[in-house]
Amino acid sequence: MKVVEKFVSINGEGVRAGEPAVFVRFKGCNLACTYCDTKWANLPECKFEEMSPEEIVEYVAQTGITNVTLTGGEPLLQKEIRTLMTLLVENGNRVEIETNGAVKLDSYLAEPRPVFTMDYKLPGSGAESGMQMSNFEVLSHEDTVKFVSGSMDDLKRAKEIIDRFDLTKRCHVYISPVFGNIEPVQIVEFLIKNKMNDVRLQIQIHKVIWDPEKRGV
Numbered sequence: 328m329k330v331v332e333k334f335v336s337i338n339g340e341g342v343r344a345g346e347p348a349v350f351v352r353f354k355g356c357n358l359a360c361t362y363c364d365t366k367w368a369n370l371p372e373c374k375f376e377e378m379s380p381e382e383i384v385e386y387v388a389q390t391g392i393t394n395v396t397l398t399g400g401e402p403l404l405q406k407e408i409r410t411l412m413t414l415l416v417e418n419g420n421r422v423e424i425e426t427n428g429a430v431k432l433d434s435y436l437a438e439p440r441p442v443f444t445m446d447y448k449l450p451g452s453g454a455e456s457g458m459q460m461s462n463f464e465v466l467s468h469e470d471t472v473k474f475v476s477g478s479m480d481d482l483k484r485a486k487e488i489i490d491r492f493d494l495t496k497r498c499h500v501y502i503s504p505v506f507g508n509i510e511p512v513q514i515v516e517f518l519i520k521n522k523m524n525d526v527r528l529q530i531q532i533h534k535v536i537w538d539p540e541k542r543g544v
């Protein structure tokens with residue numbers, strides 16, 4: 328598996344935001360979002376460490392942290408991701424997959440099933456056409472759909488999708504600002520004005536605690 332970085336920090340987002348977590352970031356992505364903050368990890372020349380699922384499990388075990396986030400890039404593009412998820416869960420870890428919404432989740436639902444935090448790419452990302460809408464059907468109450476929003480148009484589209492798929496009944500729903508493009512207060516006002524019950528604003532905590540450009544946090 329192509330690992331570009333691995334580290335212990337806190338979860339910056341999702342239902343476990345603020346908790347200690349171990350991160351494993353994989354190389355490569357099948358999208359190219361305008362606001363991507365890990366573009367470096369998707370470049371062909373990006374250096375990586377080749378690790379087997381067993382070696383990754385061993386690394387996680389020696390950190391002593393059981394809250395594991397597999398991210399990228401797009402982690403589901405790694406051939407052995409299913410094996411890794413199974414081994415991590417069998418070793419007593421809670422496994423969260425950060426996925427971009429452009430990979431079908433059907434083949435990852437067998438037990439032991441990880442928790443998915445799935446993006447829905449809004450128009451401002453330039454990647455909306457890649458979204459696999461059928462994924463909404465397979466989400467559970469443990470999972471999260473995250474809308475990264477950089478404009479009022481993005482917010483309107485997020486509301487349309489949330490309403491059309493009745494998302495708040497299916498899973499957790501978060502809206503996050505594109506750092507520097509929209510003020511969080513605009514999202515708050517939008518949520519209140521549109522009475523978007525059960526939808527949460529989420530600020531990426533790691534970008535508040537550390538320099539937003541800092542890696543490995």
Ligand code: SF4
Nearest residue numbers: 356358360363400427
């Ligand atoms: S899906 Fe994520 S990693 Fe891939 S280009 Fe978009 S923001 Fe970057």
